[in-house]
Amino acid sequence: MSDSMHGSHANPSNAGDNGVKAPLVAADGRPLKVSLRRALFKNKLRAILLVAPLMLFLLVAFILPIFSMLTRSVESNEVRTILPTTALAIQAWEGDGLPDEQVFAALAYDLQEGQRNRNLGRVASRLNYEFSGMRSTITGTARRISNIDSPDSWKETLMEAHRNWGNPDVWTVIKRESRGYTLSYYLAALDMRFDTDGSIVRQPESRRVYVDLMIKTLWMSILITFLCFLLGYPVAFLLASLPMRTSSLLMMLVLLPFWTSLLVRTTTWIAILQSQGILNNMLVALGIIDDQARLRMIYNEIGTIVAMTHILLPFMILPLYSVMKSISPSYMRAARSMGATGFTAFRRVYFPQTVPGIGAGAILVFILAIGYYITPALVGGESGRFITNFIAYHMQVSLNWGLAAAIASILLGLVITLYLIYNKLVGSDSLKLG
């Protein structure tokens, strides 16, 4: 910074020249830059209008929902909206022992209000995530005190209605969740929780689910990507080197899966792989395995891996093919003429040129795999489940949308991070998608 300033000072004549120099003007006397901008404006406007419908659609149908989903993962406004007076009163409590009578009275007021408006369910289940038993504590207490009108001490009345109100930990939770935002969904998604004293600890071993599943999803996706590469590379090579007529036939076979419903393809694998399925029957008939020892190839990891590799294979083959097609056969010939054996020529000349295609295919397959849902749900059974299946579970069954959003956000962050690492290692300019 100081260097450059020094430089400009050292050469004042230059600066003077620039100052004196008049801006270039067009034939009509307008500055050239203004004319240029005017000329380009029409093009820009056209470009914007061309993408506008899609942008609008994406904004409404994609970007806004994702944003709302992401906010949901940290949002916690149940206490604030349904127990507003309590949320306000509890701010004064320092967290030592039990809160004073004022807070208890506020809670009693809110509970009675809530009981009348019938909206306590949301806050009850929200607090239940944080402190199990809170659902019945809140609903039960609200029922009991609904007819009590200004007793001597709300503190005692409430503690009598449910013993949990005598537990300071309950009040800690209420205070923490009255801030409007929460980390607890993310903690839950990472198999952690707030301890009673508010510190962050890991879940007990028996309740750890998501991290292990996330790791398993990751390595299964990597394995599927690798299998797709292993199976797809030779096919793409063949496609790119065969004469046009034969290769278009082969290309049709590659694309065939795209023309069949995903559900049909997945269920076909069930028919093939199940214990009374085609493959097992064949093996038994050939005497390779015993009828009693039929292989378990579906409703576990094997099922997921086989079916997903099959489904995602075209996404590896197509970018590879497009890259290989652009590699002139004269490179290999040149390498051979210079004394390289066929293998060396392939390893040092052909393969490095296909790396952009491998990168593109791998990143496509990996990102698709890590977010795959239907196939693992259908053929994965217990052990072949993906993290996405838990997201779906929390969206549809347990209705814990905050947790679903938190897991989804972590998944999104993970994919973006991996992409950035990939970008750093390989460079996106070498990414060739076709």
Place this chain on the structure above:
Amino acid sequence: MEKPNGDDSIKKKSFVVFDSVQKTYDGETLVVKNFNLDMDQGEFITLLGPSGSGKTTCLMMMAGFEVPTHGQILLDGTPITKLPPHKRGIGMVFQNYALFPHMTVAENLAFPLQVRNIPKAEITAKVKRALSMVKLEKFGDRRPAQLSGGQQQRVAVARSLVFEPPLVLMDEPLGALDKNLREEMQFEIKHLHEDLGISMIYVTHDQSEALTMSDRIAVFDDGIVQQLATPEELYERPENAFVASFIGENNAFIGEVESLTDTDAQVRLATGELISALPVNVAGQGKKTTLSLRPERVYINPETASLPNILPAKVKEVIYMGDHLRTRFEVAGNNEFIVKTPNSSAVHRYMAGDTITVGWTVNDCRALDA
């Protein structure tokens, strides 16, 4: 880059031999019908011909990328027909250079040395020498894509020479360059050939390129070598109608041989004129023949009876070419009769529609096959 050992005994026998080589791809048509070639060490031979004439196929068989359907190819006395390309030790420059895009220029040049397991220090020295040979010392760290067409061309040539092969093949290496650069590179390649004493087989469809660079030229057409001779021989004494028309400009007449001696053929044209020509490749009396006459060997308005052949000519068109004028005449029914005259102040310019006479000697008019 040293000259290959020019032992006299080796030099005597042919360095490259194509012995009745045939090639077919589909089993129905022969792409190369019967190719024979004896090439001396240090020679520059060009395979010249229109596209599809089989010249590139011959080069690919030499390099080992195609297998002859019939016949033998010998390199330095040993048959190489069954040898894979990487064991032949022949340098090659490809049509679009085939520089490896993922390697720098220096890495490209090092490649043939690395696969030969040459020590690193030696590789560095050889790459440096090869770069300076093509005047690209400062470009070693660039990628091929960062070079101009001419520079890429030079790298490709350097890469084919860096492992010091005794024979280098070039497949239309200058096809992608513009005219000026092409001429410059022709001389550079020619000089490299002379300085290093290597043998070269060069494929092109550009006859002027072939004429300026080669020791000998094999003119290909339809899978057959029409004539294999020095550039001068080819231009001055073409042996058949194809060579005459393919090399340089040519005025052709079709006629019938009326009488024939060793030094003179009387040929009757379809329009009735009788022309004296040199019999070169005629089937005999009463047979058809093509007469070939170079535009620069035509005299304009010769004195009566000063030449054996004098015919009336009607000026159709005069094209100004700068250093010379191309005048198109109608002579004996041939509308495309071209005469080149130098653009000097002494030369009279004719206008379209003028009628004059043109004439030529017996020896300049060659009677070839029909």
